[in-house]
Amino acid sequence: MSALVVLIVVSMIVAGGFLGLFIFSVKKGQYDDDYTPSVRMLFDDGVTNTDKQP
């Protein structure tokens, strides 16, 4: 089943890549603040289009 080996290896590379990305992002402080981003995204309209804001 060479295809199985191919798939497992490819899937592992993808998973491994994401693992690296995860560690990197934690290291870079991406998740230091796990609340503010969820609120900040509510205020991202352009200044010419703010008339719809509450």
Next chain:
Amino acid sequence: METIKQGSFAKEVLQRPHTEGRRETFYYDNAIVRNFAAATVIWGVVGMLAGLWAALQLVLPESLNIGPWFNFGRLRPLHTNAVIFAFVGNGIFMGYYYSIQRLLKTRMWSDLMGKIHFWGWQAIIVAAAITLPLGFTTSKEYAELEWPIDIAITLIWVVFGWNMFATILKRRERHLYVAIWFYIATFVTVAVLHIVNSLAIPVSFFKSYSAFAGVQDALVQWWYGHNAVAFFLTTPYLGLMYYFLPKAANRPVYSYKLSIIHFWSLIFIYIWAGPHHLLYTALPNWAQSLGIVFSFTLIFPSWGGMINGLLTLRGAWDKVREDVILKFMVVAVTCYGMATFEGPMLSLKNINAISHFTDWTIAHVHVGGLGWNGFLTFGILYWLVPKIFRTELYSKKLANVHFWIGTLGILFYAIPMYIAGFMQASMWKQFTPSGQLKYQFLDTVTFMKPFYATRGLGGALFVAGAIIMMYNLWKTAKQGKLLANEQAEAPALEKYTAHKGEHWHRWVERKPTPMLVATLIVILIGGAVEMIPTFLVKSNVPTIASVKPYTPLELQGRDIYVREGCYTCHSQMIRPFRSETERYGEYSKAGEFVYDFPFQWGSKRTGPDLAREGAGNNRKSNTWHYNHLDDPQAISTGSIMPAYSFLIDARLDTASTPGKIKAMQTLGVPYAKGFELEANKDLMKQANEIASDLKKNNINVPADREVLAVIAYLQRLGTDIGNNKTAQLK
């Protein structure tokens, strides 16, 4: 670092980053969003109409199959590709271009790349819409497009990704909001899936043979097929949900932490779940079990995400009652929850034994497709179009009408299909007290018709809703004016300074949840690594001496079978159940498929399994096949198979034979050296034999017609071991 209590808005803190650093002015590109939005709506309606047409073909086969271009077998791939890649695809890009600029506080890195992305994607869709009806197909579900288009998809995908990463690099917002992580995962994984599953050997500009055969090909295909659902229909839409649901409700997502956990756990589990499409098939058992475990585990992150979405609206249900956009989104998220509950259940072997190959699967995907993808797209469109056109929605009333008939459409679609699927399975499996199969296959076909008709009604309602939306959005755009470049301001990005003296893993350790996730991942990868050596030792496909390569005529017939999309209605995979071995013959063995480039196991039994059509009790005369292909309803009263009378007129393209044999040799099929030069002689000999046999029954057909190749192929199916019980393994 400030700690902010959940639930409090703490506006001063939020605004602080905006007061630090040098403020910069820039413009969001809304034109690209408008383009993708228009494409989403137009292709959505087209793709749904194609689906409606295909659905009604199963009710009125004689009037609605317009062969050869619009027979069911060619129309169904057109429908699936249109709704997945044209409707949902454009929907993804619409929401992505809108949100990523705002989340990163920057314009896209390159306007030109955005344009190339847009027009390139539309060109690919048009190419698909032309080539699929012409019968250019690989027969791999949701990857039917032939190799030149596959290459174009790869190039456009790279343009999309390049522009995305360049935009991320020039961002003014340090933190990548969770939606962006979902987009990144989508980009990376779809690229990998697409490339691996498209590996093929071209024989001509519009014909290629899959690089893998039989079981291996099936495995690659369903690894792809499952992950296409995961990374094209799910992760990008989760990204959209995490952006547009909070925006539409104007409140932060219930738990941002949960959304991060949702993301990381989902992507690590999803990629291993593919084998659940191949339970009870000739795929090795351990691979099936692996697929089941991961599929079942998927329920946890999926439901975490659904609950997170729904709880975002906690305390705002009065708003939901009034706001049609939120209504669409609530139904979408609920459907996501239903589909991701059902999916793991369908992966359990005993449930899969019932559901697989039936209309149950069709119901399942449409709860996801219509409910989750459809309704979320509609909600986003209603929210975003008025915004970029700086106006109000033209008619809230029409949007409400859309909501209700859309919802009715989903119900009228799903409920009959669930019943139909269940009844189908039970009729296939019932025996009389004397041990005979209770129903002929044809009985189950005619039984389905009222359900197919009701499903058609559901589909019609759903499309009608989409057309109303199209009108409503058109009017909205006309009454407003596109704000093509939306001015925005944000401070430049500051350098990130790590907390003094603190190592990241100490940070992780202090936070138990990310720690848990990381551990889980390590365990998963470790487990997989351990398994690999076991499988490297020996090949799992036992060779069966009596399995021989196809003759040239059979090979040509097989390619016509692929071209006509017979696999959209016929499986070629007999599972080891008594109800199947009684009906179709000895169950399928992995070794029987070693020359099948591509595999033709199929996924749906609208018609009977054909794996042993040429063997044992199933074997029919050439005349029967000829008449049946010419006019199925004349032979099988009440059949819903399209007529293939055009195969009688069409001349077989024998010029392609040598090239095909050579390609097969490259793939390792043991034709004798130099056989390609004699292949056509062999082909004509076999065709003449069939033609003269038909002549005995007063059917005069020249030996160079395609129909003879198809008959030769059908008569060959399953004969390698089906006629020769002693050759069977184990």
